[in-house]
Amino acid sequence: MEDSVPSSFPSLPQRLLQVFFSPGDLFTALREKPVWFGALAVGGFLAVLSVVLIPTELWVEVARNQLIAQGQEVPAALDSTGSIIRILSVLGGGIFFFIWAFFLAGIVTLVFSFLFGDEGRYVQYLSVLGHAFIISALGALLMLPLRLSQGDPSVTLSLGTFAFFLEEGYPLRVLKMLDLFSLWSYAVMAIGVTKIDPKRGLGFALGFFFLFAVGSAMFFGIFGG
Numbered sequence: 001m002e003d004s005v006p007s008s009f010p011s012l013p014q015r016l017l018q019v020f021f022s023p024g025d026l027f028t029a030l031r032e033k034p035v036w037f038g039a040l041a042v043g044g045f046l047a048v049l050s051v052v053l054i055p056t057e058l059w060v061e062v063a064r065n066q067l068i069a070q071g072q073e074v075p076a077a078l079d080s081t082g083s084i085i086r087i088l089s090v091l092g093g094g095i096f097f098f099i100w101a102f103f104l105a106g107i108v109t110l111v112f113s114f115l116f117g118d119e120g121r122y123v124q125y126l127s128v129l130g131h132a133f134i135i136s137a138l139g140a141l142l143m144l145p146l147r148l149s150q151g152d153p154s155v156t157l158s159l160g161t162f163a164f165f166l167e168e169g170y171p172l173r174v175l176k177m178l179d180l181f182s183l184w185s186y187a188v189m190a191i192g193v194t195k196i197d198p199k200r201g202l203g204f205a206l207g208f209f210f211l212f213a214v215g216s217a218m219f220f221g222i223f224g225g
Contacts, residue, residue: 010026012042023191031124034123034126062154097133112197112205119197120193125192128196160178161176163175173221175217178213190202
């Protein structure tokens with residue numbers, strides 16, 4: 001429980017700042033007291049807020065464009081289902097945020113603890129990921145003005161943003177899925193892994209997380225269009 005930690009342990013607001021400005025110190029503290037719920041709750045709230053603030057009309061327009069792109073008929077009642085689409089998007093985003101954190105913590109535990117013999121435990125890695133995900137969640141919220149101005153809830157600041165010389169296709173889809181805020185959070189996760197078990201080198205940890213990010217983008221890019 002987070003209220004059982006000693007007074008010298010950084011508070012949740014302090015940890016939210018440390019994940020941006022001094023992640024090494026943060027994860028050194030979390031190695032001994034791997035709290036995670038508060039950070040995941042804040043990250044989930046930011047992720048949900050970035051979806052809630054998107055107007056219902058925009059979700060309807062996105063659904064209409066997807067149907068047209070797939071060659072399907074647009075139902076006459078689509079406009080009346082806008083609220084339902086928005087609610088499902090909010091619920092889906094919030095639930096996925098937590099599921100992804102628990103799932104990725106399991107992957108990290110499997111790779112580093114079981115395969116490579118690090119001393120980290122699942123709850124320690126979950127604590128690292130829960131705090132690092134705040135970066136990507138805040139990034140999604142900061143992107144909201146751009147998404148609203150362009151009328152596209154899926155707009156991100158990614159490697160694809162700078163690949164303006166590429167035509168639409170698989171390579172560009174992959175680059176668009178490499179969100180810069182997510183890459184930042186992965187880099188912070190790598191720092192966390194080295195603090196959970198100091199014998200783990202940063203280069204290997206960075207290589208794992210960036211390889212995971214690229215592999216995920218390549219996989220999901222297959223279904224992107």
